[in-house]
Amino acid sequence: MKKYNFLAVILLGITLIGCNGAKKGENSLFTIDDSTFPAHFTSNEAVSIAILNPNSKEIDSIVYFVNDKKVGSTKGAEKFKFELKDQKLGYQYLKATAYFGGDSSDATKRVELVSNVEPKLLKYKIVNKYPHDTKSFTEGLEFYNDTLYENTGQKGSSYLRKYNYKTGKIFKQVNMDSKYFGEGITFINGKLFQLTWQEKTGFIYDAKTLKLEKTFTYDKDIEGWGMTNDGKYIYQTDKTEKIWKMDPATQKMIDYINVYSGESKIKAINELEWINGKIYTNVWQKDAIAVVNPTSGAVEGILNMSGLKKFVKNTDADVLNGIAYNPKTKTIFVTGKYWDTLFEITVSE
Structure with a gap:
């Protein structure tokens, strides 16, 4: 093989x-x-x-x-x-x-x-461990101005939270209407974009105040999963092998790529993060992160994150999900749904 x-x-x-x-x-x-x-x-x-x-x-x-x-x-x-x-x-x-x-x-x-690209098996090093709210069903995780933001799922308990990742202190929280299941988030052009799962509805907030400015309907008949951006376009997942490319000004899908590792489609790609020109993505229900070429869709690297589970103590912890890159520290923060720990890591070949 x-x-x-x-x-x-x-x-x-x-x-x-x-x-x-x-x-x-x-x-x-x-x-x-x-x-x-x-x-x-x-x-x-x-x-x-x-x-x-x-x-x-x-x-x-x-x-x-x-x-x-x-x-x-x-x-x-x-x-x-x-x-x-x-x-x-x-x-x-x-x-x-x-x-x-x-x-x-x-x-x-x-x-x-x-794909004819042979992915590299990457390794990680844990730099720090911080507390994470075990009631948070993590969907979106992202830094903005050195502050961590998290969006969570589950109808009736989905929220957007801005907090101090070192202490867990909450600076601000926006609770979603109970009919929505929260999903990915991303910051671009002074705005915060937020997805919902099956409601085909997205929200745009002022990045500084978190005041809701616009509600939009998905351009395609898809689910909302993960989200990131390259400074110009938004990238969005939908539970399949596709990563959609969205124009943030119009919220219209203008293109997509299919994610492949060798001959294999990688379906159910979830939370996304743009790191140094590549897309890092969780794969739903897998303790792994794929590093994807945003132009071709080829998986270029794979992080086996299964070793993190031994540090998670709460018994109701769910799957690995949540990737946030802090450009100030040049480190990556990862966690999971209902996990009690937020991990700060570095990645190397």
Whole structure:
């Protein structure tokens, strides 16, 4: 087993997925020849697309599309070669529109593009341990102006809290309406963005006063999980392998990436934190943190955090969740749902 497959097991304990299935609705006049396709493609490969013509139609030309974007054309029934280096990881939908005798017909096929990056197994060192409220079902954790903020879940007890992480002293708390289940938070452009789980509702606060300024509805029919930003865009998870990219000015989703560790999709990615150009993410119900390339979606590093549980004393402690980077100390703070401890750590290869 390759090393990156072993590391994927740390994240998910998953089975590997392969698919060259045809897209629904494919007609029988022409088909894309997949006889030489591998189980998966990687970004350093090219796909050579040819169509099968069982009825021997005289083809004038073929126009080729990848994910409904035109990528080229050929005369007659010539093969077309398409480089995959600029495609996002995940399923790619191929389409060949063949023109013949004043008519046209489509042939389609789905292939999967997986990561060729071998994740590094990272290690951590505990720098400090601080008290954490065992009633806090941690969802979002983030520093703003050297002060720690935490958003928690559970209907009827979700809140946003600003507090002294060294002592646990609460500076300010905003309780959410009982109909909402709180999720991720992030600070950008002087605003605090806050998600809810299945209510498809987000909130925007003034970062200094925590005064509510706007309520918005999700642009997509998704759940709200984790949140972070790169200073320009917000990144948001939804329980799948996707990380959505949001324009904070409009709250519209403008793109997404799929997270893969080698050949394996990493689903249920949760809390997010932007650290030195990478996205650190919890994986729900796993004692691991994945370090993700925000452009490609490839997992580049994995932190096995299972060793932290031995320091957590309360018996009702739930899963690892919550990542906050303090740029002042250049350290990372992690905790879990109902944990009694907040850990300050450093990370290295």
